[in-house]
Amino acid sequence: MNVFGAVHLGYLVIETHKFTDWLRFGRDAIGLHVDELDAATLRFRLDDHDCRFLLRWGPAEDVTTLGWHIDDHDTFDHILKRVADRGVPIEEAGAEEAALRGVERLWRFPGPKGLVQEIFTAPVRSGRPLALRTAGFVTGESGMGHVALTTTRPEQLRGYYDTVFDARLSDYIDETISGVKLKIRFLRVNQRHHSIALAATRGLRLDPVRTRVQHLNIQVAELDDMTRSYQRVKELGFDMALSVGQHTNDKELSYYALTPSGFEWEVGWNPVTVDESTWEPTTHKGISIWGHTPVGQTIIDKLAQFNQASRSLREREDTVPALSGDGIPDD
Numbered sequence: 483m484n485v486f487g488a489v490h491l492g493y494l495v496i497e498t499h500k501f502t503d504w505l506r507f508g509r510d511a512i513g514l515h516v517d518e519l520d521a522a523t524l525r526f527r528l529d530d531h532d533c534r535f536l537l538r539w540g541p542a543e544d545v546t547t548l549g550w551h552i553d554d555h556d557t558f559d560h561i562l563k564r565v566a567d568r569g570v571p572i573e574e575a576g577a578e579e580a581a582l583r584g585v586e587r588l589w590r591f592p593g594p595k596g597l598v599q600e601i602f603t604a605p606v607r608s609g610r611p612l613a614l615r616t617a618g619f620v621t622g623e624s625g626m627g628h629v630a631l632t633t634t635r636p637e638q639l640r641g642y643y644d645t646v647f648d649a650r651l652s653d654y655i656d657e658t659i660s661g662v663k664l665k666i667r668f669l670r671v672n673q674r675h676h677s678i679a680l681a682a683t684r685g686l687r688l689d690p691v692r693t694r695v696q697h698l699n700i701q702v703a704e705l706d707d708m709t710r711s712y713q714r715v716k717e718l719g720f721d722m723a724l725s726v727g728q729h730t731n732d733k734e735l736s737y738y739a740l741t742p743s744g745f746e747w748e749v750g751w752n753p754v755t756v757d758e759s760t761w762e763p764t765t766h767k768g769i770s771i772w773g774h775t776p777v778g779q780t781i782i783d784k785l786a787q788f789n790q791a792s793r794s795l796r797e798r799e800d801t802v803p804a805l806s807g808d809g810i811p812d813d
Contacts (some may be wrong), residue, residue, distance in 0.1 A: 483559045486552040486648040489671040490625035490797045492602065493533050494698060495547035495582055496541035496743065503538055503742035511739070512700075512749065513615030513707070523582065527612060528619040528700060530630075531605040533583025533730055534626050545695040545744035547598040548629065549583060551605060552649070558603050560585065564646060568804040575600070584608075594792045594801050595631060595694045597644070615714075616707035619700055624674035624755070630666075634687035636680045637809030638801035640667055645805045647671045652756060653731050656764040662688075665812075666769070668731060671703045673755050675732035676752070679728045689799070697723075697738060698748035699754065708735065708751040727773020729753075730766040738774070796810040 496502055501524065507528045508517045514535070515527040522539035525532070540546075552558040566572050576590040585602035595600035619626070633639050638653065649669040657664045663684040668676035683689075712726060715737075723746045725736035736750035748763035752800050 488557045490551040492551035493549035495544035500742040514610045544693045549600045630679035632691040636682040638806040641806040641809040693745040699748040722777040724774045727770045769803040
């Protein structure tokens with residue numbers, strides 16, 4: 483069974499001690515609906531799903547879990563069998579954990595870079611009204627957006643998502659930033675141009691990013707929602723990582739803000755949708771057609787990235803070898 487098209491990015495779990503800052507960032511700046519469940523738990527909503535972002539009290543200041551919506555029980559069972567047959571431990575989550583995520587039938591297993599992968603079959607839709615500061619977000623069959631990871635083992639990470647979800651390569655981007663050459667692989671699991679992006683240095687493999695996720699993306703329904711949230715981010719005093727610009731490959735207009743936990747949050751509008759009958763992977767030169775200019779980076783920031791990159795030379799990145807095989811070499 484090929485599971486491509488039956489998999490959708492459903493939610494993310496974030497561990498943080500900065501609840502007050504996250505509340506201002508998510509609700510007041512980005513414009514999300516917020517539900518404060520207790521002193522150690524809050525959720526953000528984008529649509530009729532009860533949870534798209536679950537924030538738990540903890541020290542990581544990072545995304546800890548990716549939650550994937552699986553269309554039906556047969557596909558769900560097939561994915562679990564793929565994982566278990568390769569000797570990777572799988573675990574069924576309890577009813578309380580499923581309720582926190584607003585889902586039914588929840589199982590988990592290890593993922594690359596220490597990111598737990600959770601799969602579920604049905605989101606809870608309570609029908610409670612949304613309090614958004616936008617006209618809405620684009621989710622549905624495409625899932626809620628994408629995540630981008632920096633990695634020293636891109637072939638293995640691509641192999642992982644191919645093994646588990648039958649991910650397909652959308653395209654590559656070659657880019658040079660501060661003299662460092664990068665290759666970025668974009669993987670899709672449905673009609674969204676990509677749900678996972680994997681960025682790696684060429685030559686000596688370095689990872690300059692502290693967090694497991696370099697950035698996450700959500701897509702607004704209207705252009706005005708993107709520009710207004712950009713203005714709110716600046717007015718509320720949150721740091722901007724990249725100014726408004728347009729990407730070369732999926733043509734999305736977007737900006738990147740810095741979250742209270744230190745990874746980036748991309749708000750985008752109007753990316754292309756992949757037509758499986760005609761799409762062919764290609765390589766693009768440069769991340770952006772225009773814009774996406776770095777904002778406010780200091781020498782301290784650059785030194786921190788250099789130190790992190792140096793540490794990555796001494797640390798072995800977790801790739802879940804049983805699910806990554808020998809990796810997938812570039813086409």
